[in-house]
Amino acid sequence: MGRTCRNICLRYQADPVPNKIRYEIGQKRCTFCGIFMKDCDTRCICCKAVLRTKPRSKKKE
Ligand SMILES: [Zn+2]
Ligand SMILES: [Zn+2]
Structure with missing residues (x-):
């Protein structure tokens, strides 16, 4: 509720790198x-959603 993508995130979009090192180099995903x-x-500066910092294939911590 209230979450809206305003395309602000595009300014913070990470550089294109292989997916498997995304999280290793500190990039975070806004689902x-x-x-x-x-x-x-x-949190995403754009929509305020909590950013994912780890691959979902692995369990938390
Ligand atoms: Zn956005
Ligand atoms: Zn977002």
Whole structure:
């Protein structure tokens, strides 16, 4: 509710790299906006959704 992609995230979009090293180099994924971001806090600056910091194939911590 209230989550909207305003395309602000595009300014923070991470550089294109192989997916398997995305998380290793600190990129975070916003599942709502559907992009990887860099230089971001724990929440997406665009839609405020919590960013994913680890591959979902692995369990938390
Ligand atoms: Zn967005
Ligand atoms: Zn977002």
